[in-house]
Amino acid sequence: MRKSALSAATLVIALGVLTACGSGSDQKNTAPNSTTTATVDASTQPAAKPLTAGDAFTRLAAKVPSARLSGAVTADNDPNHLLGRPNQYTSKITFTDSRIKADDVAGAEPGSVGLGGAIEVFKTAADAQARADYIQKVTKGIPMLVEYDYVSGTVLVRVSHYLTPTQAAEYKAGADYLG
Template sequence: MRRTIMPTAAVLLAGLAACGPSDKTKPVDNGKAGSSAAASTPLTAQSAFQKIAASVSSAKLSGTVTADDDPNHLLGRPGQYTSKVTFSDSRIKAADVEGTKAGDVDRGGAVEVFADPADAATRAKYIQAVTKSMPALAEYDYVHGTVLVRVSHYLTPAQAAAYKTAADGLS
């Protein structure tokens, strides 16, 4: 009886080894030629802003929003942004934003990243609906896949368009 169990156990172990970790460590082909591990790194608001700021030299990071200090209480909530940063733009006059808080979109803008493009589009539509009747709260909003770039209305349309152009390569 002992002789029957040993060979059977050896066959089972050999079968399990064939399905083991070596199969799980194979790279996944996502259909994109030349893709690499760096290309599959999830986009964050921080990394999206760095790409934008490389093209818009007047943009400077002013803060990273956390769940504890998010004034909108949306970070990480279902259907809401998964990361957010705020930025200032040196072309905006200090007198125009006097009385606003650091991190307000009026001072430059914000980058919000979502789990899927539909959530980003929904957030942009919501912001536009809320601000439509309140010009003081108006802003430029550009959706690029999972990224929403919010830009201060104190910038001219041409200045704001530079953010749109810079963000075109994000999605």
């Protein structure tokens, strides 16, 4: 009898040790603790969808109802050959503005900023600002090429000089919600 009592006691101790070891190492069978729920591995989180020029135009057009999408720039039709190049825009669209008189833009190339404008999106805010600075520098002495340029984060909104300053200010106000 003494042998069976000792065997039973040994069995109980062995089961206790196995149960104690198992509960600490198998966390999927236990409720999560604060350390487990507070730690998030950023590499497994989905990256935020980058803003595209099309997305930016949708937001901008909600603020400026006279703007109409006129085209999406691709690597095949980009007149500047900048799309996707280092430090240049990653997406671009062009738009028209119904307040611009047809006589003012007669003969303008489709997609011309003079018809309304363009939205260019860059990887970094510094790249967007550098592009705006470049455009302003190049067009400064050429009245027919002057335009309004508004940078908001990684987005550059280019607006036709045929719009009045008050009309162009609507685009500036809309651009403030893009970056």
